[in-house]
Amino acid sequence: MTTPILVGESVCKYFGGLKAVDDVSFTLNEGEILGLIGPNGAGKTTLFSVAAGSTPATKGRVLLEGKEVSGKVAHRSVHQGICRTHQLVRPFAKLSVLENVLVGHHYGRPGPGHGTPHEHALRLLEFIGLGDRVDALPGELTLGGRKRLEVARALATNPRVLLLDEVVAGLNPVEGQRFVDLIRKIRDRGTSIIMIEHVMHAVMGLSDRVMVLDHGRQIAEGLPEDVVRDPNVIEAYLGRDDEDPETPEAHDA
Numbered sequence: 001m002t003t004p005i006l007v008g009e010s011v012c013k014y015f016g017g018l019k020a021v022d023d024v025s026f027t028l029n030e031g032e033i034l035g036l037i038g039p040n041g042a043g044k045t046t047l048f049s050v051a052a053g054s055t056p057a058t059k060g061r062v063l064l065e066g067k068e069v070s071g072k073v074a075h076r077s078v079h080q081g082i083c084r085t086h087q088l089v090r091p092f093a094k095l096s097v098l099e100n101v102l103v104g105h106h107y108g109r110p111g112p113g114h115g116t117p118h119e120h121a122l123r124l125l126e127f128i129g130l131g132d133r134v135d136a137l138p139g140e141l142t143l144g145g146r147k148r149l150e151v152a153r154a155l156a157t158n159p160r161v162l163l164l165d166e167v168v169a170g171l172n173p174v175e176g177q178r179f180v181d182l183i184r185k186i187r188d189r190g191t192s193i194i195m196i197e198h199v200m201h202a203v204m205g206l207s208d209r210v211m212v213l214d215h216g217r218q219i220a221e222g223l224p225e226d227v228v229r230d231p232n233v234i235e236a237y238l239g240r241d242d243e244d245p246e247t248p249e250a251h252d253a
């Protein structure tokens with residue numbers, strides 16, 4: 001049986017006359033990975049910002065386990081159990097990897113309380129693959145390492161729902177595949193995930209369902225294999241000369 005954990009109801013976000021997100025409804029079920037794709041400027045990141053409480057919706061709302069999370073300030077949403085990562089990673093540059101994770105823990109949803117925050121952070125860093133870099137500064141990590149740290153900081157808040165914004169993009173194929181495996185493990189530990197990703201083989205391989213935005217509107221939603229064949233989706237990607245050449249059909253980006 002599927003249990004909805006995050007529900008968007010007719011979410012709209014306008015910037016003046018620009019409808020960045022226009023009447024988008026969605027459901028994320030417990031234990032699910034929902035892929036969120038669409039050409040550049042489609043409204044994906046803006047939808048994350050509304051869901052994570054970093055920007056208020058113009059209309060509509062987002063509910064986490066039946067309670068509204070949109071329209072709250074971001075730290076309240078985090079406390080409620082929803083946390084996002086950012087496309088451009090934003091660690092505290094002067095804090096160590098471990099300290100960065102401890103900050104996430106401090107602001108997060110109260111957990112079961114096994115062990116000290118310090119022990120918790122060390123376990124998490126081990127899980128995320130940064131167990132040997134706990135004392136490093138973020139600037140000393142590779143891009144893959146910084147992306148892992150971004151995810152670790154989000155996971156340290158003990159989220160029920162994790163919003164991942166392009167964590168695989170920019171990584172080399174080996175690192176990218178490791179990240180795909182990591183995302184699957186995060187879901188298997190019990191965190192439901194929405195992921196924005198331009199690397200199509202990653203998002204199509206990981207997602208249980210995929211939702212497609214174009215110009216702020218939802219143009220398709222369904223199983224990955226159905227979405228890639230949807231004529232509206234193909235047109236949204238191929239109908240422009242100025243976009244990323246990768247289409248949803250190109251699984252080997």
Ligand SMILES: Nc1ncnc2c1ncn2[C@@H]1O[C@H](COP(=O)(O)OP(=O)(O)OP(=O)(O)O)[C@@H](O)[C@H]1O
Pocket residue numbers: 015018020038039040041042043044045046047
């Ligand atoms: N703070 C803002 N003020 C004005 N316009 C904005 C703001 N944030 C986003 N937009 C506009 O809203 C639209 C949607 O942007 P958004 O970043 O959500 O798209 P996206 O699908 O995440 O794109 P990308 O794949 O390139 O990251 C774009 O036209 C963008 O220029």
